[in-house]
Amino acid sequence: MAEKFKLDDKLEKGSVCKYLIEPALSKITRxxxxxxxxxxxxxxxxxxxxxxxxxVGCVTNHQSKGRxxxxxxxxxxxxxxxxxxxxxxxxxxxxxxxGGLSLACGVAVARLMSKIGVNVDLKWPNDILLNxxxxxxxxxxxxxxxxxxxxxxxxxxxxxxxxxxSKKIDxxxxxxxxxxxxxxxxxxxSLADLELxxxxxxxxxxxxxxxxxxxxxxxxxxxxxxxxxNKLDLLTGRKVFIxxxxxxxxxxxxxxxxxxxxxxIINEEEKTYYAAxxxxxxxxxxxx
Numbered sequence: 001m002a003e004k005f006k007l008d009d010k011l012e013k014g015s016v017c018k019y020l021i022e023p024a025l026s027k028i029t030r031x032x033x034x035x036x037x038x039x040x041x042x043x044x045x046x047x048x049x050x051x052x053x054x055x056v057g058c059v060t061n062h063q064s065k066g067r068x069x070x071x072x073x074x075x076x077x078x079x080x081x082x083x084x085x086x087x088x089x090x091x092x093x094x095x096x097x098x099g100g101l102s103l104a105c106g107v108a109v110a111r112l113m114s115k116i117g118v119n120v121d122l123k124w125p126n127d128i129l130l131n132x133x134x135x136x137x138x139x140x141x142x143x144x145x146x147x148x149x150x151x152x153x154x155x156x157x158x159x160x161x162x163x164x165x166s167k168k169i170d171x172x173x174x175x176x177x178x179x180x181x182x183x184x185x186x187x188x189x190s191l192a193d194l195e196l197x198x199x200x201x202x203x204x205x206x207x208x209x210x211x212x213x214x215x216x217x218x219x220x221x222x223x224x225x226x227x228x229x230n231k232l233d234l235l236t237g238r239k240v241f242i243x244x245x246x247x248x249x250x251x252x253x254x255x256x257x258x259x260x261x262x263x264x265i266i267n268e269e270e271k272t273y274y275a276a277x278x279x280x281x282x283x284x285x286x287x288x
Contacts, residue, residue, distance in 0.1 A: 009198045009200065014202045016207070024207050027215070032057065033058075035062070037064070041154040044057070045141065059082070059084040059203050063143065066137065069125075069137070069275075081158050082156070090149040090150075106126065109138075112227065117194050134173045135158055136158065140153055158174065159205075240278075243281075250283065251264035
């Protein structure tokens with residue numbers, strides 16, 4: 001039986017390793033478990049570029065300069081949530097193929113959340129939502145050096161966000177504790193009910209699925225994730241607001257291109273956008 005899930009159980013390298021399984025167990029050649037760091041993505045990228053080989057992982061209690069997409073601050077208060085990154089080398093020839101990696105990683109995390117008893121949706125390009133609110137976010141960063149491309153996947157997962165930090169978040173959000181205990185919640189659980197042996201187990205399980213995801217993506221691309229992505233996709237058929245450098249327009253999402261771009265219709269005209277070029281909000285929350 002799972003032990004009571006506690007955020008105040010100390011993050012420990014030995015305890016995280018205890019719950020690692022293959023392929024993560026043998027593929028992670030460097031695992032950093034830190035009390036505080038500027039950014040787990042930065043730390044993993046730094047170590048990867050030292051040529052350690054294999055996978056490098058980092059998890060911390062606190063980030064002083066956590067960030068999300070578009071350089072936005074990722075609120076990272078101490079001992080409240082999960083802040084972690086995993087990275088590895090890709091062949092530089094795959095530089096044009098990593099556009100769907102955030103979608104694949106989202107599927108991997110969503111599959112895990114379902115196994116532990118929490119059903120989530122995915123919002124293109126990198127958000128994991130619960131009850132239409134952001135529960136977690138992914139940040140994919142790459143750096144090219146000679147024939148190598150270093151790829152880092154960062155994940156922030158809200159568990160028990162303190163009020164002081166929540167006031168600084170500029171979009172609808174949710175944490176696991178709130179979602180599970182909210183009146184009328186479909187989950188009707190507490191953190192203690194999740195199929196987890198505490199925080200170290202959760203972190204290890206996330207490393208397990210993300211390493212497996214990266215290996216699969218390196219060998220086969222997005223293909224093995226596409227079916228689940230289509231099931232979990234929250235945007236297709238919904239109205240959104242799209243903000244570019246020049247304008248903000250209302251659109252209806254049609255779906256996605258083979259290059260993982262966003263296909264929308266605006267004033268009866270179909271258009272395509274890439275994640276790096278826009279900011280997107282579901283119309284329901286556009287004024288928040």
